[in-house]
Amino acid sequence: MTGPTAGKVTFVGAGPGAADLLTFRAARAIGAADVVIWAASLVQAEVLDHARVGAEILDSAALSLEDVVAVYERAAREGLKVARIHSGDPALWGGTQEQVDRCDALGLEVEIVPGVSSFSAVAAVAGRELTIPEVAQSVILTRLGGGKTPMPPGEEVREFARHGTTMAVFLSAARSGQLTQELLEGGYPTSTPVVVAHQVTWPEELVVRCTLGTLEETVKEHKLWKHTLFLVGPALAASGTRSHLYHPGHFHGFRRADPAARKALRESLREERTRGAAR
Helix, strand or coil: CCCCCCCEEEEEECECCCHHHCCHHHHHHHHHCCEEEECCCCCCHHHHHHCCCCCEEEEHHHCCHHHHHHHHHHHHHHCCEEEEEECECCCCCCCHHHHHHHHHHHCCEEEEECCCCHHHHHHHHHCCCCCCCCCCCCEEEEECCCCCCCCCCCCCHHHHHCCCCEEEEECCHHHHHHHHHHHHHCCCCCCCEEEEEECCCCCCCEEEEEEHHHHHHHHHHCCCCCCEEEEECHHHCCCCCCCCCCCCCCCECCECCCHHHHHHHHHHHHHHHHHHHHC
């Protein structure tokens, strides 16, 4: 008589909340699980529609890390499949790595299913691309220091703000005054566009546009202190630029460049480099 098969834990990125933002892979993992651990306060209950009849359902809000590890230990003993549902993407602020390390120590198979991060969901709802040619080609994901988890040295918001590119600031609505001050100290002007998003993709979703100069006022007006994300930077209002990717002068493995357009594009790039050197 053979013993139980090795257990498995799948960390499932459920996205910012809306159940229909689950990937097919995520839905399959939930459906295959003997035990589903989910964040009820951060993910809509419809995600559980994918769970099989008879699956054990646990709300992670009531569990400490030790409680969750106890479930993993049982999975290792009994050969159970566990779906650990996290909001957003497991790669960001999910306490995922400490769980993966414990699963590895228990000899459990581990799989991580990526999810839609709230910063990309907010950009979609706001109808904005975050990387605009000639304006911003980087996105910084960060949060204010001084919260429950200390920030490493050199990762202050004011230091990241000095880049002047697009920033997505998580977990910081309760200290909107400090956030505003650090962004200003980093060099953003008060006119910098900001998107304030609360519980994006939920029925009670709130998305408000303001400027850095009115960020604190906007947060306090709407009484926001959690489940809120900020997008900051000039790309949020930029227009009139063009990507080279679809320029007729650009070529790649599937398309030849138009010779005249190619010449014009190269001259434009040369002029752009000259202006940059002059600055």
